[in-house]
Amino acid sequence: MSTLEIKDLNASVLLDEDNSKQILKGVNITINSGEVHAIMGPNGSGKSTLASTIAGHPKFRVDSGSVRLDGEDVLEMSVDERARAGLFLAMQYPVEIPGVTTSNFLRSAKTAVDGEAPSLRTWTKDVKAVADRLKMDPTMIQRNVNEGFSGGEKKRMEIMQLELLKPKMALLDETDSGLDVDALRVVSEGVNRAKEENNLGVMLITHYNRILRYIKPDYVHVFNDGRIVEQGGPELALQLEEEGYDNYVAAAR
Amino acid sequence: MADTSNTTTRPAPGADVTTAEDDVVAGVRTDEARVAIPGMTQEGEKLATEHTAGDDSEVEVTIRRDPKKPAGNSRAERTASYDLADFPELTGREEDFRFTPLKRLNGLHTSDLTGEAPSVTVSGTDLVTVETVGRDDARVGSAGIPEDRLSANAWAHFSQATVVTIPQEVEVDQTISVEIKGTHTDPAAQHVIIDAKPFSKARVVLHHSGTAVVSQNVEFTVGDSANLTVVSLQEWQDAGTAHASAQHAKLGRDARFKHVCVSLGGDTVRVTPSVRYTAPGGEVEMYGLTFVDDGQHLESRLFVDHSQPNCVSRVTYKSALQGRAAHGVWVGDVLIRPEAEGTDTYELNRNLILNDGPRMDSIPNLEIETGLIAGAGHASTTGQLDAEHLYYLMSRGIPEVEARRLVVRGFLFEILQQIEDEGIEARLREVVEAELSNADH
Numbered sequence A: 001m002s003t004l005e006i007k008d009l010n011a012s013v014l015l016d017e018d019n020s021k022q023i024l025k026g027v028n029i030t031i032n033s034g035e036v037h038a039i040m041g042p043n044g045s046g047k048s049t050l051a052s053t054i055a056g057h058p059k060f061r062v063d064s065g066s067v068r069l070d071g072e073d074v075l076e077m078s079v080d081e082r083a084r085a086g087l088f089l090a091m092q093y094p095v096e097i098p099g100v101t102t103s104n105f106l107r108s109a110k111t112a113v114d115g116e117a118p119s120l121r122t123w124t125k126d127v128k129a130v131a132d133r134l135k136m137d138p139t140m141i142q143r144n145v146n147e148g149f150s151g152g153e154k155k156r157m158e159i160m161q162l163e164l165l166k167p168k169m170a171l172l173d174e175t176d177s178g179l180d181v182d183a184l185r186v187v188s189e190g191v192n193r194a195k196e197e198n199n200l201g202v203m204l205i206t207h208y209n210r211i212l213r214y215i216k217p218d219y220v221h222v223f224n225d226g227r228i229v230e231q232g233g234p235e236l237a238l239q240l241e242e243e244g245y246d247n248y249v250a251a252a253r
Numbered sequence B: 001m002a003d004t005s006n007t008t009t010r011p012a013p014g015a016d017v018t019t020a021e022d023d024v025v026a027g028v029r030t031d032e033a034r035v036a037i038p039g040m041t042q043e044g045e046k047l048a049t050e051h052t053a054g055d056d057s058e059v060e061v062t063i064r065r066d067p068k069k070p071a072g073n074s075r076a077e078r079t080a081s082y083d084l085a086d087f088p089e090l091t092g093r094e095e096d097f098r099f100t101p102l103k104r105l106n107g108l109h110t111s112d113l114t115g116e117a118p119s120v121t122v123s124g125t126d127l128v129t130v131e132t133v134g135r136d137d138a139r140v141g142s143a144g145i146p147e148d149r150l151s152a153n154a155w156a157h158f159s160q161a162t163v164v165t166i167p168q169e170v171e172v173d174q175t176i177s178v179e180i181k182g183t184h185t186d187p188a189a190q191h192v193i194i195d196a197k198p199f200s201k202a203r204v205v206l207h208h209s210g211t212a213v214v215s216q217n218v219e220f221t222v223g224d225s226a227n228l229t230v231v232s233l234q235e236w237q238d239a240g241t242a243h244a245s246a247q248h249a250k251l252g253r254d255a256r257f258k259h260v261c262v263s264l265g266g267d268t269v270r271v272t273p274s275v276r277y278t279a280p281g282g283e284v285e286m287y288g289l290t291f292v293d294d295g296q297h298l299e300s301r302l303f304v305d306h307s308q309p310n311c312v313s314r315v316t317y318k319s320a321l322q323g324r325a326a327h328g329v330w331v332g333d334v335l336i337r338p339e340a341e342g343t344d345t346y347e348l349n350r351n352l353i354l355n356d357g358p359r360m361d362s363i364p365n366l367e368i369e370t371g372l373i374a375g376a377g378h379a380s381t382t383g384q385l386d387a388e389h390l391y392y393l394m395s396r397g398i399p400e401v402e403a404r405r406l407v408v409r410g411f412l413f414e415i416l417q418q419i420e421d422e423g424i425e426a427r428l429r430e431v432v433e434a435e436l437s438n439a440d441h
Helices: A047-055 A079-085 A102-114 A120-133 A138-142 A151-165 A181-198 A234-243 A246-252 B149-157 B387-394 B400-419 B422-438
Strands: A003-014 A020-032 A036-040 A060-069 A087-090 A097-101 A169-173 A201-206 A219-224 A227-232 B002-005 B119-123 B129-134 B160-166 B176-183 B188-196 B201-211 B213-222 B227-236 B242-251 B256-265 B268-277 B283-292 B297-306 B312-321 B327-336 B344-353 B359-368 B375-383
Touching: A003 A047, A003 A201, A020 A036, A020 A047, A020 A060, A020 A201, A020 A227, A036 A047, A036 A234, A047 A060, A047 A079, A047 A087, A047 A169, A047 A201, A079 A087, A079 A102, A079 B387, A087 A151, A097 A102, A097 B387, A097 B400, A102 A120, A102 A138, A102 A151, A102 B387, A102 B400, A120 A138, A120 A151, A120 A181, A151 A181, A169 A181, A181 A201, A219 A234, A219 A246, A227 A234, A227 A246, B119 B160, B149 B188, B149 B213, B149 B242, B160 B176, B160 B201, B176 B188, B188 B201, B188 B227, B213 B227, B213 B256, B227 B242, B227 B268, B227 B422, B242 B256, B256 B268, B256 B297, B256 B400, B256 B422, B268 B283, B283 B297, B283 B327, B283 B400, B297 B312, B297 B344, B312 B327, B312 B359, B312 B400, B327 B344, B327 B375, B344 B359, B344 B400, B359 B375, B387 B400, B400 B422
Parallel strands: A036 A201, A036 A219, A087 A169, A169 A201, B160 B188, B176 B201, B188 B213, B201 B227, B213 B242, B227 B256, B242 B268, B256 B283, B268 B297, B283 B312, B297 B327, B312 B344, B327 B359, B344 B375
Antiparallel strands: A003 A020, A003 A060, A219 A227, B002 B375, B119 B176, B129 B160
């Protein structure tokens, strides 16, 4: 049983050496193992900044507040330490890394997260099994990380890592964007499996209700102007689908 | 990474030219060559000398303004001669020597190169013939002609040449090893000839090691439909070694030539590979991997001379640089002559600066004298590791030091894979690993 606890988080994006702009304005949320929290909000509300700040992207600066995973101060950790502590960010736009093969990358990541190299025999089998279930081309493992992958392939690759690295908490940043229905189903099944098998806690960031038909949220948080402005159960997502974000955006003005 | 990419065209001889005697009224020409739109000629847009600066990189362009007086830095007009007297003493201000530290050449450009040449040992197969011949042998000069003073000085002073012949229609599976080992620093001249007869196929590795002050000419004749891979490894001891190597390839009809140039060791190393086509259909791939450490000067200047129709060239050179006074130079000259219709060429240079201190000069230079080509382009980037790449790897738990290693190795090993000899690749990976661990990347 793990808990990710975010308290009064304020953070800014660094625009250049001298300038920054505050994006997060006091975010509070607590996620336990096995729970799915949907963070929904209009574009530009700061949802992705929340995910990137928790993961430790150097472009964002925490101004105040705290992020704790099982009591440990996440903000004190480097990016790689956060991942080894059990946090995982499925990125909205994964980068291509020339010259580094997917197979080498996955093994290096698994070794780092587990603290020891995976057994060669079971590892190869595990990778193949996950790739099969995500309906990925088996030859992609020999290709360089994300190089020449389509948008859908990149998203599957993120979920593949989620399944293989077995984190405690996953932050899914607009994983549904750019996916057709078949890909969305395959990717959602991957997330659900990780939840079932590893009792994963999930922060699911999305603009649309669509993915929530496949990944059932326990809680829905409406995000606007850098903070959570409404909370509820799955019914809130349905309400948002009908009414849109206009009420919340207007209220913030 | 800073990105520098540019393409230059220049008018064909006889096209729009401007001279003082032309008819001009109020600053506007009235003769045939009158330009309706500023910046445009009858041939199309006349590019300004664009200069998109990256880190110490620049793009040189050549626009011939007067066909009677060609611009001096067009590759087509470069002096080519077997006679040393045709090449003036170097001052260091010459276009092709402006980056080379002449003092560190230890006399290769000024001395009589009378020292004993590094030893040459050929092994790996008995399918080829190996001979040692005198200067008067007919094969000397069959593929190459000096284009700079270092090469001409070597030509003037070598006493004998090693000739390796791959017979017609013979395909050699084993790598042919040419060990070139130096034992002293008296300035010397050397001459090696690789003659791949028509329809032959072979891979030749020139492995330079030891200590030497040597200027070389290496000639590769690639016969009709022959397929020759040459790997030139510069793995000298750093201290005291100065190496100039003019490597001249000449391709027959439908010949294929792959050249992999790996410069790792030596105080000052200057490799100048050049390729000429004598018939249509030739295909050339040129790869380079250079690892420049503290105080080293490693220079690669290549030339692809497209003078025949329907030939292809692909150039990919990469360098990694680390440490104080580490200096890398890459100059890629590609010339597409008017008769080389259907040419397809692309050259790429990527350089990775690993810490504070190194300097890299990267100059792609593409001259196009015909519009009837299949494709032509070039790109040059020089920069440090991409922060987003490191972030992605680290966000999966990989520590920063290891993330850097993964990215750097990926960058460099791509070139080694082109050697296609696992034994050599594995050994070179270890050498590069050792270089990297010096600075803990």
